[in-house]
Amino acid sequence: MRSLISRSLLLGVLAAGGTPLLAHHSFSMFDQAAPITIAGVVSSVEWTNPHVYIELDLTEPVKGAKHWSIELGSPSILQRGGWKFNTVKKGDKVSAVVSPLKNGDPGSLLTRITLPDGRVLGNGGPAGVGPGTTAPNAGAGASSTLGR
Amino acid sequence: MLAIAGAMAEAQSPAARNISGAWVPMGGGRGADPKVAPPPATPIVLKPEYAKAYEARRTAEAEAVKRGEPVATPAILCLPYGMPRMMTVASYPIEILQTAGQVTIITEAFSEVRRVYLDQPQLPIDEVPPGYYGRSVGRWDGDTFVIDTVGIKQSVLSYNMLPHSEQMRITERMRLVTPDVLHDQITIEDPVVLEKPFTYTLGFRRLPKYEMVEFVCENNREYVDEQGRVRMRTGGGQK
Numbered sequence: 294m295r296s297l298i299s300r301s302l303l304l305g306v307l308a309a310g311g312t313p314l315l316a317h318h319s320f321s322m323f324d325q326a327a328p329i330t331i332a333g334v335v336s337s338v339e340w341t342n343p344h345v346y347i348e349l350d351l352t353e354p355v356k357g358a359k360h361w362s363i364e365l366g367s368p369s370i371l372q373r374g375g376w377k378f379n380t381v382k383k384g385d386k387v388s389a390v391v392s393p394l395k396n397g398d399p400g401s402l403l404t405r406i407t408l409p410d411g412r413v414l415g416n417g418g419p420a421g422v423g424p425g426t427t428a429p430n431a432g433a434g435a436s437s438t439l440g441r
Numbered sequence: 442m443l444a445i446a447g448a449m450a451e452a453q454s455p456a457a458r459n460i461s462g463a464w465v466p467m468g469g470g471r472g473a474d475p476k477v478a479p480p481p482a483t484p485i486v487l488k489p490e491y492a493k494a495y496e497a498r499r500t501a502e503a504e505a506v507k508r509g510e511p512v513a514t515p516a517i518l519c520l521p522y523g524m525p526r527m528m529t530v531a532s533y534p535i536e537i538l539q540t541a542g543q544v545t546i547i548t549e550a551f552s553e554v555r556r557v558y559l560d561q562p563q564l565p566i567d568e569v570p571p572g573y574y575g576r577s578v579g580r581w582d583g584d585t586f587v588i589d590t591v592g593i594k595q596s597v598l599s600y601n602m603l604p605h606s607e608q609m610r611i612t613e614r615m616r617l618v619t620p621d622v623l624h625d626q627i628t629i630e631d632p633v634v635l636e637k638p639f640t641y642t643l644g645f646r647r648l649p650k651y652e653m654v655e656f657v658c659e660n661n662r663e664y665v666d667e668q669g670r671v672r673m674r675t676g677g678g679q680k
């Protein structure tokens with residue numbers, strides 16, 4: 294029994310590696326297998342920890358709601374992906390591919406956003422890029438690396 | 442013989458002991474260099490009474506994640522990670538500052554701070570007030586910076602969310618494996634919870650000129666409902 298336990302614990306350790314996959318919380322409350330596109334006017338941007346949030350007044354209601362919240366990575370993770378604190382501003386018309394909350398509430402996790410000038414940003418970037426280093430061009434369809 | 446002496450001189454040169462600066466956890470996958478990858482962890486063997494509860498908790502957590510209803514963790518409440526988990530939180534960098542008599546380690550995630558007192562004796566565990574970081578003393582052993590930490594409170598989860606007692610002792614051996622790659626070999630001893638100590642190694646890449654990003658956990662929209670599930674508050678948070 295003990296060897297079984299130790300083996301299963303070891304497997305857990307190896308699976309986790311030295312780096313936990315998630316930073317602040319699990320993202321399993323979002324349906325990442327069924328992304329949707331929402332579009333509208335930004336009503337507020339909260340450039341805060343542990344997450345950045347964009348509030349969106351939708352042009353057309355989605356799942357019965359005209360206002361959706363979008364959760365992003367942290368400021369640190371986002372600026373690695375080419376974001377600045379003022380990349381998205383109140384009043385901007387944007388569209389975003391998001392993973393909705395599984396419980397049906399009008400909240401979601403960002404996959405990528407299209408800005409008024411046509412730029413497309415993902416939800417973060419690779420480790421180790423920030424002020425004082427060279428920010429990469431996140432480019433279209435930059436994958437979400439939130440929490441990694 | 443000369444080569445050995447040369448290697449020792451090299452190992453103890455100021456450069457080999459210069460670990461100041463910002464460091465980012467080394468991930469696997471693209472760009473990973475197997476030559477500097479940390480070795481795998483040794484087996485973790487909990488005492489049977491702790492193993493059963495740990496296994497049950499991990500199984501319940503995995504099932505909750507599958508349902509899309511993750512269970513609460515201290516981080517959900519914006520509590521810091523503490524030792525030893527703070528040393529690698531996702532891909533957030535850490536910063537090491539070497540000053541006279543002290544090495545200070547600051548994490549970007551949650552802005553956690555450890556102070557390691559150089560060449561000072563450690564206190565008996567029972568004399569250190571249990572906390573998130575405990576008390577750390579460090580010394581150089583050749584090219585390796587050895588840190589001894591005791592005094593971690595039980596509510597601060599250990600590596601891989603393992604339980605521990607207040608008798609836990611954390612020994613770290615930090616060493617530059619190349620000028621820009623740092624390994625932190627961490628050994629956890631706990632005569633109450635563990636059958637034997639286990640060791641795992643974290644790898645970090647140097648981040649030249651990186652400016653650490655502020656992290657104040659001020660706008661936490663995740664909350665725990667009455668069933669213990671993590672939920673997200675929608676419709677605007679911070680005023």
